[in-house]
Amino acid sequence: MSGIDDIEVIAPHFKQRLSGVTSTIIQLIPRQIEAGVKIAALGPGLPHDLPRMQYRQLAGLWKLLANGRPRIWHARRNVEMLAGIALRDVLGMKLKLIFTSASQRHHTRYTKWLISRMDHVIATSARGGSYLDVPHTVVMHGIDTERFHPAPEGQADAGLVIGCAGRVRHQKGTDLFIDALIALLPKYPEWRGVSVGRVTPEHQGFADDLKERIEAAGLSNRLVLADENHDMPAWYQQLALYVAPSRTEGFGLTPLEAMASGVPAIAGDVGAYPELIVNGVTGAVVPTGDLDAYKAAIEPYLADPSLARAHGANALAHVHEKFAIANEVQALSNVYETVWSNGR
Structure with missing residues (x-):
């Protein structure tokens, strides 16, 4: 568990079962940390060794970071956007909200409303971005080529x-x-x-x-x-x-x-x-x-x-x-800096 003062970006994960979002978070967070991003996950269904914060630490979000910046809440699902909106707009916590949309369909009115409350929106593909009614940045997923790679030389052939x-x-x-x-x-x-x-x-x-x-x-x-x-x-x-x-x-x-x-x-x-x-x-x-x-x-x-x-x-x-994951990590860091620089 990281101390709240050491967390600049929060990646909520409000789903117990394994999904594509889960895989993305598991792959990204360690690489983001290696790149200098102070990020932690929040929620269930993730490996125990993945850096995370506890729900009781949410109380720390009423304070700005030591550098005067708000923390970033990086949501990837509707329920995570809603939680971020409640924390920022209802409870008054010091947050900037980012949503990554992987969907390739027309959003419901409810989802459109959630998206409209975000400080920045990311699409994971150009096609996905075409379904968004708001300005957005395309950041395609990368792959961890240290984790996924061809079989070592001489490994038994499965046919x-x-x-x-x-x-x-x-x-x-x-x-x-x-x-x-x-x-x-x-x-x-x-x-x-x-x-x-x-x-x-x-x-x-x-x-x-x-x-x-x-x-x-x-x-x-x-x-x-x-x-x-x-x-x-x-x-x-x-x-x-x-x-x-x-x-x-x-x-x-x-x-x-x-x-x-x-x-x-x-x-x-x-x-x-x-x-x-x-x-x-x-x-x-x-x-x-x-x-x-x-x-x-x-x-x-x-x-x-x-x-x-x-x-x-x-x-x-x-x-x-x-599609090296380093490309995705850098692109996300660029989005974070843009959000911190521009405000809402």
């Missing part, structure tokens, strides 16, 4: 594996991944597929149906739905190809995680995916929800594994050049 990660549900397109491989794997017996992700009770029937399809196709030994994996860097290293078949997405970090691991990525035209993947160079972007398009994009890699290796090498170089 030709196609992977998909994410909660098992229609929104995440798990069925598109499964149905594409049910159609393709019989033609390419050296390949196998695995989808990892949590199945929540309300989506158990969806998952059971997918397992029945796999069994009916006689592919139970080559295509599996596995539980959530807690060592994702090592999991990506076992893949030859990654597929992100989401039907809707905010930003979507998994293609970056795969590409940072030297694995080409195929994804739908949602979220920031078209801004992450270089079509035909580091993978492919296909029309959202189009099963035939997924099959057509996947099959060339199955037919020619050397193509997967070549595009994986391209993907690795692309991530290091364009």
Whole structure:
């Protein structure tokens, strides 16, 4: 726990379950601290070793920092924006409010009102920014290339594996991944597929149906739905190809995680995916929800594994050049300085 006098930026996290926001905070905060940002998280569902403040320390927010600046409350969800507004506008605490929007849809009137109360707004992609009605800065997510990287030289080869990660549900397109491989794997017996992700009770029937399809196709030994994996860097290293078949997405970090691991990525035209993947160079972007398009994009890699290796090498170089997490850290620091300099 950090002393409140040593905290300049607060990253609230008001959700217990793992999400893309959780992954972002876990990756960013240690790197921001290394870069000199005095930041701490607030809330549940985060690793115990991540620097954080306690709720009782909120009382310290009535005071300015020693340098006369207000602290920054950097929200990423509606509930976190609302909390910041209450602390600043109702309780009179000395805060500047920033919101990072990953959404790619028209906001509700309520969300628009919350956003209108922010001192600065960040969009995680140019497409996402097009849905905002306020001035904003585009800061795309970066990836921790020390955490996500190709398998070390000489590590045991897992063979030709196609992977998909994410909660098992229609929104995440798990069925598109499964149905594409049910159609393709019989033609390419050296390949196998695995989808990892949590199945929540309300989506158990969806998952059971997918397992029945796999069994009916006689592919139970080559295509599996596995539980959530807690060592994702090592999991990506076992893949030859990654597929992100989401039907809707905010930003979507998994293609970056795969590409940072030297694995080409195929994804739908949602979220920031078209801004992450270089079509035909580091993978492919296909029309959202189009099963035939997924099959057509996947099959060339199955037919020619050397193509997967070549595009994986391209993907690795692309991530290091364009999406290193240091770029995101610097861009966020620039936003913080702008907020402190300009006021509301």
